[in-house]
Amino acid sequence: MASKIGKLPVSIPAGVTVTVAPNLVTVKGPKGELKQEINDLVKIEVKDSEVIVNPVNESKPASAAHGLYRRLIDNMVIGVSAGFTKSLIITGVGFRAEVQGKTIVMNLGYSSEFIAVIPEGLTVTADKDGKVTVTGIDKQKVGEFCAQLRSLRKPEPYKGKGIRYETEVIRRKVGKTGVK
DSSP: OOOHHHHSOEEOOTTOEEEEETTEEEEEETTEEEEEEOOTTEEEEEETTEEEEEESSSOHHHHHHHHHHHHHHHHHHHHHHTOEEEEEEEESTTOEEEEETTEEEEEOSSSSOEEEEOOTTEEEEEOTTSEEEEEESOHHHHHHHHHHHHHTSOOOTTTOOEEEETTOOOOOOOOOOOOO
16 A cells, blocks of 8 residues: 555756755755654655655555655755745734744734744745735745744634635624614
8 A cells, every 4th residue: 555645756856955864864955955854664765866755564654654755855855946935914903013033023903912933944024915924945834833823813704804824715704683
């Protein structure tokens, strides 16, 4: 039982180098360097301009690790060559975000402001229209930081106020109507 995703080889673009050491894969590219520890359930080899991931046996954990590590290596190659970007939209009267050095200050309708420290390796930009863009080479860090920012004020279904992903669609509800 082999993984459908794991069977596909990861193509290495020009300018990216992949080195495999025991239990460690290192990917270097124009945007930076990423490392990933690998367990003993998969074998990784670099041939020509491709990375091939193979399970060591036909067990279920090996099959799961096969697809997982293939996807992680693919994300590392994409990250060091192109990078990852996620955008958040802040909606609400008086809601705003501002980047100040290594922190982002957010006014979200509460009595005090939220101050979040931007993790190492990420760049955050905020514009006047309420759009916050998070960019980095590590897909996991970009997604995690965006999720933390969104959790400060999740979008509500009646007026749509809050922080949402740019691609997210908020299902709107109809409010109560008065008695006639």
